[in-house]
Amino acid sequence: MQFIVNAFESVRDFMTMGGDVLTYIAVVIFAMWALIFERLIYYRTGLKQLGDETLSAWEGREERRSWNAHAIRDSLLSKYSIAANQSVPIIQTLVGLCPLLGLMGTVTGMIEVFDVMAISGTGNARSMAAGVSKATIPTMAGMVGALSGVFLVTMITRTVQRKVEYIEEHLTMDH
Numbered sequence: 221m222q223f224i225v226n227a228f229e230s231v232r233d234f235m236t237m238g239g240d241v242l243t244y245i246a247v248v249i250f251a252m253w254a255l256i257f258e259r260l261i262y263y264r265t266g267l268k269q270l271g272d273e274t275l276s277a278w279e280g281r282e283e284r285r286s287w288n289a290h291a292i293r294d295s296l297l298s299k300y301s302i303a304a305n306q307s308v309p310i311i312q313t314l315v316g317l318c319p320l321l322g323l324m325g326t327v328t329g330m331i332e333v334f335d336v337m338a339i340s341g342t343g344n345a346r347s348m349a350a351g352v353s354k355a356t357i358p359t360m361a362g363m364v365g366a367l368s369g370v371f372l373v374t375m376i377t378r379t380v381q382r383k384v385e386y387i388e389e390h391l392t393m394d395h
Contacts, residue, residue: 237350238357239332241325245358248321249365252314255307256372263379267304271387274300278391293391300387304380311376315369322362329355 235242274296283289333351336344 237353239354241328241358245321245361248314248317252369255311259376270303275390297388301384304383311373315366315373318362318366322359325358326355
């Protein structure tokens with residue numbers, strides 16, 4: 221129980237040192253990871269089922285060479301691709317937003333440092349240090365969130381591409 225309390229206090233202290241911008245970064249990172257986990261779970265469950273349904277719908281057709289069959293094939297591929305790519309642009313946007321929010325934290329922290337310098341001069345190092353931590357911690361948090369997201373977005377994008385290509389290869393126009 222003490223471990224949980226200590227962990228909570230550490231996170232609270234970290235969020236306090238980083239300022240208000242760090243809260244926004246935490247919300248963005250949480251939303252990004254929630255969408256990433258949703259996609260990863262969907263690829264193992266719903267998309268697999270949709271792929272099986274797509275292949276069986278195509279295999280159930282007797283005629284596969286006409287213009288109508290080609291249009292149906294394109295429709296099946298399009299529905300599968302849309303389902304596979306759902307939420308990926310949102311995840312990419314959140315990944316790109318993380319470093320921008322970190323930069324905003326840097327700017328607001330440095331403004332705080334300059335305010336302290338304007339009021340008390342350069343002699344109050346402790347007050348300036350609080351502003352510097354509010355400048356550097358959000359930058360670091362934004363970069364960590366972006367780097368972790370870039371890796372997984374790349375993995376998700378490649379997975380989607382492979383799955384769509386697999387379905388496309390198996391929807392042959394023979395017969």
